[in-house]
Amino acid sequence: MTRLRQRMLEELQRRNYSPSTIRGYILAVKQFAEHFGKSPERMGAAELRRYQLYLLQEKKLAAGTVEIRMSALRFLYKKTLKRRDLAFDDLPFPKTPKRLPVVLSAEEVTRMIEAAPNLMHRTILMVLYGTGMRRTEASLLKVEDIDSQRMVIHIRQGKGARDRDVPMTAKLREALREYWRWKKPKVYLFPSPEGWRGSEQPISDKTVWYACREAAARAGITKTIGAHTLRHSFATHLLEAGTDLRTIQLLMGHARLEHTVVYLHLSQRHLHAAINPLELIHPRQYGQTQQSLATAP
Numbered sequence: 001m002t003r004l005r006q007r008m009l010e011e012l013q014r015r016n017y018s019p020s021t022i023r024g025y026i027l028a029v030k031q032f033a034e035h036f037g038k039s040p041e042r043m044g045a046a047e048l049r050r051y052q053l054y055l056l057q058e059k060k061l062a063a064g065t066v067e068i069r070m071s072a073l074r075f076l077y078k079k080t081l082k083r084r085d086l087a088f089d090d091l092p093f094p095k096t097p098k099r100l101p102v103v104l105s106a107e108e109v110t111r112m113i114e115a116a117p118n119l120m121h122r123t124i125l126m127v128l129y130g131t132g133m134r135r136t137e138a139s140l141l142k143v144e145d146i147d148s149q150r151m152v153i154h155i156r157q158g159k160g161a162r163d164r165d166v167p168m169t170a171k172l173r174e175a176l177r178e179y180w181r182w183k184k185p186k187v188y189l190f191p192s193p194e195g196w197r198g199s200e201q202p203i204s205d206k207t208v209w210y211a212c213r214e215a216a217a218r219a220g221i222t223k224t225i226g227a228h229t230l231r232h233s234f235a236t237h238l239l240e241a242g243t244d245l246r247t248i249q250l251l252m253g254h255a256r257l258e259h260t261v262v263y264l265h266l267s268q269r270h271l272h273a274a275i276n277p278l279e280l281i282h283p284r285q286y287g288q289t290q291q292s293l294a295t296a297p
Contacts, residue, residue, distance in 0.1 A: 008080045028072035045090040063096040101232040103266050115218035121211040123179040130172040132234035135208040135227035141189040239267040
């Protein structure tokens with residue numbers, strides 16, 4: 001696998017894929033090769049079909065996870081090996097169920113923040129909910145990214161290698177100042193403990209995920225919670241407060257507006273804005289209707 005791995009790595013780097021995507025793709029190909037015990041160069045459509053069924057039916061992986069694995073194999077065979085004998089039909093993406101994201105009420109968000117076990121976790125939760133940023137974006141924040149003069153936080157090279165600014169409220173600024181006085185971070189806003197990931201390194205995005213899960217458990221919230229839950233709650237609460245979709249799209253860093261429209265399905269203000277046709281009719285009570293039917297000729 002060494003030579004093939006190097007070829008694939010170079011192709012990914014030429015296209016400027018993110019480090020996390022590169023790691024995921026290389027790992028996916030490695031697992032595919034280990035499953036059959038031979039190089040992917042010696043395999044084809046039959047092995048790909050068997051492997052996808054194995055992931056879905058035996059490993060019971062989520063459709064989204066299988067889609068990522070198949071994306072890696074698509075890249076390997078179409079971009080690295082340039083296999084013309086394989087069509088994209090040999091590397092299909094499984095149908096992914098369209099589910100609405102979990103959203104918390106303002107009261108539940110408050111309980112989560114109050115239940116954080118330490119000041120660092122509390123600040124992480126406030127940053128996530130106060131800006132709508134992704135967990136990886138939060139983990140990579142640097143002290144210099146906090147612009148107190150302009151009241152914005154710079155997010156550098158977020159998803160899709162895009163920079164963006166998000167507004168910082170006075171409440172979030174005070175929370176960040178309290179955290180800085182306590183932690184005194186030098187480079188990364190949320191540094192990893194010394195000796196764990198190395199000197200002056202950021203925390204893992206899994207630490208951000210863990211902070212959300214632990215706070216939710218301590219707050220007695222039984223919903224399935226992750227860092228994205230606070231991101232979805234941020235966008236939904238903005239929409240309920242009257243913020244337009246285009247502004248929310250910019251704050252969330254969505255490439256397309258269609259990704260933002262999903263919050264219309266979650267906003268209570270929009271769900272209850274339309275007049276329900278049931279409220280426009282006036283049927284009699286059930287007993288009155290039955291009596292009328294009984295006396296009808």
